[in-house]
Amino acid sequence: MTDENTNSFPLLQVALQMEQKKFVSHPKCQAQVSALWFSGLTGMRHLNRFEFLLLSIPLGMIFLPILSLVFIFVPWSKVTLLLNPPSTRFLSYTCSYITFLCLVVLGKIQFSNMWVSLGCEHSDPFTYVFITLIFMWIIGWIWEEMKQLFEQGAGNYFRSVWNIIDSLMLTFLLTSFTLDVVVPIRLQSSLAQHQINFNVSGEEININQLLFCYDVDNKNNYFSTERQCPTATIGVDWATSWVPDPELISDIMFSAGIILSIARISFIMPANETFGTMLVSFRRTFGDLVKLLAMFVLILLSFSCGLAALYAAHACQTAHFQGFSAVTFVLIWSLLGFGEGNTPNLNRSAPLSSITNNSSRITLTEWFGYAIYGLYVFAAIVVLMNLLIAVMSNTFQEVQDERDTEWKFSRTELWMTFIEPGCPVAPPFNIIPSIQNICEAWKKLCCLCSKSRCRTVKKQQSVICALIQRYIVHASRAKLEDDEDVTEDRLRRLIERTASRLEKRLDEITGHVQHVDDHVSHVDKGERDIQQLQKEEMQRTNTLIKAQEEYIELLKSKWKEGERFREQRLQEVMSMRAQRERLLQQHMFEEAHRLEEVITDTLEEADYIPRTTLT
Template sequence: MSYKKKRRLNVLAERLRPGLSESERKFLDAAELGDESVVRKVLENDVVSPDCEDTLGRTGLDLAILSGKESLVLYLFGKVSGPKVHQGLLCAVDNNRTELCEILLRHQIYRRRSVETDVYLYMDDTEDAQNNQPPEIVEKDIENQGATKVDKMLKEALMRAAIKNNFQIVQMIMLRAVSLEIPHDYFCSCRQCIDDREGDYMVFCNNRLDTFRALASPAYISLTEEDPIIACFHLSKGFKRLQMIETENQKTYQELDEQCQAFTLGLMDNCRSSDDVKCILSGASTRTTFSDDEDSSKDQTFQLNKGDSFPLLSLAMRMEQKRFVGHVKCQAQVSELWFSGLQMLRYLNRFEYLMLAIPLGILLLPIFSLVYVVAPWSKVTVLLDTPLMRFLSYTCSYLSFLIVICLCKLKFNTIWLSIACDDTSLFAYILIGLVFLWIIGLIWEEVKQIYRAGAEDYLLSIWNLVDSFMLTFLLASFTLDVVLPIRIRQMIHHFQPTMNASGNLLSMTMLPLCYSNDVYNMSTSYQDCQAPATLAMMAEWSPAWVPDPEFLSDVLFSAGIILSVSRISFIMPANETFGTMLVSFQRTFFDLVKLFAMFVLILLAFTCGIAGLYAAHACQTDSFKGFGGTLFLLVWSLLGFGPGEAPDLRHDAPMTSLTNNPSRGTMVVALGYILYGIYVFAALVVLMNLLIAVMSNTFQEIQDERDTEWKFVRTELWLTFIEPGCCVAPPFNVIPTPRDLCALIKTMRKFFRRLFRKCHKPKHRCTKRERSLKKLQEKIELEEKQYTARQNVMCSLVRRYILESEREKIEEGEDAAEDKLRRLIENVANKLDERIDLIEKNLQTVEDNVNNVQKGGMNIQTMQKSEIDLTQTLINTHEGYQTMVKEIWEDGKAFRETKMEAIRAMRDERLKLIEDMKAAEAQALEDSIIDVYDEADFIPRTTIN
C-alpha cells in the first residue's frame, strides 16, 4: 500500500469515528436535565468516564453547570479531572454562574504555595484545612518570570469574567491575588514580544485584544483602580492612539474607547449632590508618596494640575474627553462658577445680549479698572473678579485694542513719521505709548499663562500659538515704525543733505515732512497722490540683501492684523450656533488639508505631462511655457480662472523641434485639449465634489453631536477665565497697584531681614522650626482629609454603579423570561416524549422477560423480581412526568382562556366601533386581536396519553 493511499485511509478513519455510545449519551442527557440519580448510577457502574464529551466538546460538568443544578455540580466536582474542572470554571464564567464559580474555585488545582517559602497563599476550604490536606504544589515556570500554572488558569478565568463584566466573579478571582498585566507597547522590542509576534501574529493580536477588553471592563476598573475615572481617561487616550496604529482592529478599539467613556458617564450619573460632583472634579486622589517607576514613566502632559479650580475637568479637556466634559452635572458646576456672584447676568449667555453688553463695557470697564488700580480693596474688585466680568473685560479690551491699532496704522499713519521731527505732538506720544502698553499687557498675560500652565500645555492650544505669532508680528512691526524714523532723523542730523526749494539749495536738518507748508509751500498729506519733485528722496543701505524696514513693518502688520481680527472668534463658543460653526470650520479645514495631497498629486502629474507636450512649442503658446507657466495656469484653472483656449498655438512663431513638422501642432493642440479637459474634470468635478462630500459628512457628524461639541469648546473658553488671574484686562494689568506695592515692600523687608539679621538663640530657631513642622503637618492632614473624602465618594459611586448594572441585567432577563419559559417547556416536552417511548420499550422488554422467567428456574425468578422493581420505578417516573405535563398544560389552558376572554371583549368593542362607523379604529382593534391570538397560540401541543 502506497504512502498516499495509507494517509488517505487514516484521514477517512479519523472522520468516520463512531459517535457517543448509548451509556455516554444517557449520561450526558441526564447531566443536561439535572437528573442526579441517573448520573450517579451511570458513574457508579463504571461504564462511562466522567470526562467524556459530546460533539460540541462539552463535558458532563459543563452540562450540569448549564442546567444550574448545584448538587449535581458538587457531585461531579470530585469525579472529573483537573483540566475538565478548569473547563467547567470557564463555562461557569461565560454563563455568569456565580455560585457555581465559587464551588469550582475550591478545587485543589487552584490552591498553591510557593516552593521557596513554603507559605500557603490561599486557603478557602476549612474542612481541608482541618484535615491537614495540603494544596497541590505547582512549581514555578522560570521562562514566564515565575508565573505558576495556577496563575495562568486564574488569569484566564479573570479575563473572561472581566470581559463578561461580572463584578462578583471578578472580585472572587481577584481575592486570590491575581491581576492582569497591561500589554507591552505595540512597538516593544523585548524578546518576549518579538517571539510572540514572529510565532503567530494572529494569536499575538487576539491576546492583546482580549487583554484590552478585560482592562476596559467596568468590573475590573472598579476593583483595581484607585481612581476609576482617571484610569478610564488614560485607557481612552491609549485606545485612540491604537486606532491609528492597529488599523485592522480600529473598530474594536473604538468600541473599547466608547465603553470607557460610558463608564465615566455612568459614575457621574450616580452623583446625588453638588458636593459629590465637586469632590470628584477636584481630582485630589493621590497621596504624597514616592511614585513608582511605572507612574513616573507616564506622559507628564496628562497629569493633574492641582492649581486648577477643577483639576479633573482640566485633565479631561487635555485628553479630549468630550462626553465627560459635556455631562450635565459637570456643566452645572462650571456654570455655577461662571456666573458666581452675578447670577442675574445669566441673560448674557445669549449672544445678542452679549453683543449689547460689549459697547457698554468698552465705556464702563476702563473706569472700573482705574478704580481697581487706585483702590484694589474696594467693592469694585468683587465685581471685576468674577469670571464673567473678566471675560467681558478682556473682550472689550481686545476689541478696543483692535480699534486703536487700526486707527493708529491706517488713519493716523503720519504720527509714526512725525517721530523724526523735532516738534512731535503730544498726541503722537500718547497714542504710541498706549499701543505699546497694550501690547506689553497682552504679552504679560501670555507669560503668566505659560508660567501657570507650563510650556508644553501652552503649546497644545492652537489659540495660544495664534496669540504668540500675533503679538510677535505686531510688536516687531510697531518697533520698526518707531526705530526707523529715529534712525533716519539721526542720519539727517549727522550728514545734513541738501534740498532744492524754489531754485535754492537748502541744508536739511529734518525730513521734508517736518517743514511747514507756509514756508516751503509743500503738501505733506499727499492726498492728491502727487508728491513734489523737491520731496523725492530715497534711502539706500548696505548690504543689499537686507529688506526695506518700512516694507517689513507693513508685512508684519498685515500678518499680525489678520491674526488679530481672526482671534475675535474666541468669543464664538459663548453661543451655541456660532460655537458649532467654529468647530465645523476647524474640522472641515483639517479635511481640506487631508485632501490637499491628492490635489497636489494630480496638479504635478498634469503639469509635467502638459509641460512636456508643449516643450517644443514654448514660443507658440502663452499659457504652457515651461513647468512654472504650466503650473501657474493649472492652479488658476483649479480656482475657475483658467482660459478655455489655453491649449491653442500661434503658428507665426518658430518651434524648437528637430523636424519642425507643421502637422505636429494640430496633434499637440488636440492632445492638449484632451489633457486639459481631463485635468479640469478630475480636479474640479471629482476632487471638488469629493471635498464637498467630505465636508458635508464632517458637518453632519458635528451636527449630530452639536451639544457635546459646543459644550466642550465653551468649557474651554470658560475655564480660561475661571482660573485665578488678574482682575483687569490689558493695558491696566501692567500698572502696579497699592496691593502690589505692599507685597513688594513685604518681600524686600523679608529679604533684607534675612540678609542683615543677627544670630538668634537656638531656642528661637527650634520654635520657628516647630512652627514650620506644625504647618506642614496641618497641610498633610488637610490633604489626607481631602483624599479620604474623595475616596469615600468614589467608593459610593462604584457601589451605586454596580447595583444599577445588576438591576439592568435583571430587567433584561425579565424581558426575555417569556421566551425562555416557552423554550424550556418545549425542551422538557421533547425529553418527556423520549422518556415515555423509552419506558414503553422497557415495559415490552419486561413482559418478554416475564415469559422467560415462567419457563426458567429460581435464578430467572430473581431476575424477574429485579426487573419488576425497575419497571415500577420507571412507571412512577412516567406518572410523575405525566403529572408535571398535565400541570403545565392546565396552566397553558388557563392562559389561553384568559386571552380568549380578552379577545371576546375586544370583538364586542370592535362591533360597537363598526356600528359607530369607526372603520380605522375597528381595523386597528382587529390587528390587536390578531396579536392576542398569536400570544395565545404559544402553548406547546403536547399530547398526554
C-alpha cells in the same frame, strides 16, 4: 481667584485635554462649571445671553478702565469682588481686546502719517500718546502670553491653536510698529548728517527735514491737497539688493497681524450656541481641507511636470507653459476659475527650439496638451472639489447632529480659560504693578531672606550632628575591637531582636492580607448577589412587558368586538326606524311609539357596550 479655584476641576481639565465631549457636556458637569463661572455675580445668570454680552461691551470699554485703576491702587476694596469673577474677567478681556483692535486699525490706517511725523523736529503730542497706548497694549498682551507659557509649559501652550495665533499676531504687530517708529527716526538722523538743499517751486529747503514734516496747508507744500500724495519724493537705494525695505516689511507684517487679530475676535463666539456651533464646523471643515491638500499638491505636481516636459521645446511658442513655475501658476489659477480655455494653444509663427524642428509636431503637441489639461481639470475640479464638498458636508452634518455637545464642550474650554486663576485686570493694566503685588513681592523677599538664614542654621546643626555621629561610631568601633566576645553577644541579641520584630511584622502583614481577602470575598459575594438580583429583576421586567403586550392585544380584540356589536346595533336601529316609518304611514301610532322606545334603548346599549369592553 482664590486658591480653591486653582484645582477645582482636575478631572474636567483632563477631560478637556482628552476631548471627552460627552463627559464635559453632561448636565451635572455643566451645572458645576456654570456655578463657578457666575460665582460672585449670581444675578448674571438671568442675563446669560449673547445679546447682553454685545450690549455690555460699550459700557465695559468705558467703566472697566476706571475700575482697573481703582483695583491697582486700592486692591483691598470692594472693586475686587466685582472684577475677580470669571464672567467679569471675560468681559474685561473682550473689551480690552476690542479697544486694542480699534487703536491698531486707527493708528496704521487712519493716522498713517503719525508714524512719519516721529522723524520731524516738532511732532504732535497726540502722536506720542497714541503710540504709547499702542505699545502698552502690545506689551500687556505679550506679558499675558508669557505668563500662560510659564504656567502651562511649552507643550501644553502650543497645543492650542489660539495660543499659536496669539503668538504670531503679537510678533507681527510688534515688528511692524517697531519698524514704523525706528525707520523715520533713523532716516531723519541720516539726512541730518548730509546737509543738502532741495529746490522745489523756486524755494530752497533743507533736506534734513523729511518732506512729510512740512505743513500740508502751506502753498509751497509737497502734498497735493486733493490726493494727499507727495508731489516731490526722495528715493532711498539700498546698498545690497537682497536687503528688504523695512517699510515694506512693516506693511507686510501689519497685514498678516491685522488679519490674525480680527480673526482672533472669534474667541467670543462659543458664548452663543449658534455662533459656537458655526465656529466648531469651520474648524472641523478647515481640517478636512488640510487633509485633502496633500492629494491636491500631488496632482498639481504631477500635471505640472507633465505639461512642462511636453512644452519644453515650445517655450517660445506659448505664453502660459514656459517652464515649471509658469505651468504651476497657470494650473493653480485654473483651479480657482481664472484659467482660459485656449491655454494649450501654440503660436505657429514663433520659432521652435527642437533638435528636429519639425513643424508638424505642433498639432500633436496641442492635442496632447488639451488632453492633459482637460484631465487635470477633471481630476482637480470635478473629482477633488466634489470630494472636498462631500467631506465638508459630512463633517458639518456630524457637528449639527451633536451640536449641543459640541457647543457646550467649546464653551467649557472658553470658560475654563477664565476660571483658572489669573490677573483680574486686562491689558494694558496688567503691566502696572498694584500695591498688592508690591506687598506680596516684599513678603516673598523677606521669606527668602529668612529661609536663607534658616538654611545657614540648619547647615550648622547638620555639621554638628554629623560630627557627633562620627564620634559615636568611632567610639563604638573601638569598644567593639577591645571586647570581641561582648560584640558577638551584642550582635546575637541584635539579630534575635531584629528577627522577632520581623516575625511580628510578618504576622501583622499576614493579618492585613487575611483581612483584605475577607473583604474581597464579601465584595465577590455582594457582586454575585447583585447579579442575581439583576437577573431576577430582568425576568420580572420581561414578564411585565409580556403581560402588558397581552393586555394590549386583549384590549384591541375587545375593542373590535365592541365595534362589531355597535355596528350590529346600529343596523338594527336603521331597520327599526324603517319599520317605524311604515307604521306611521299606516297610522299605527301606538306601535310606532313603542318601537321608538326600543330604538332609544338600542342606541344607549350601542354607546355603552364599546366603552365597557375597555375596562
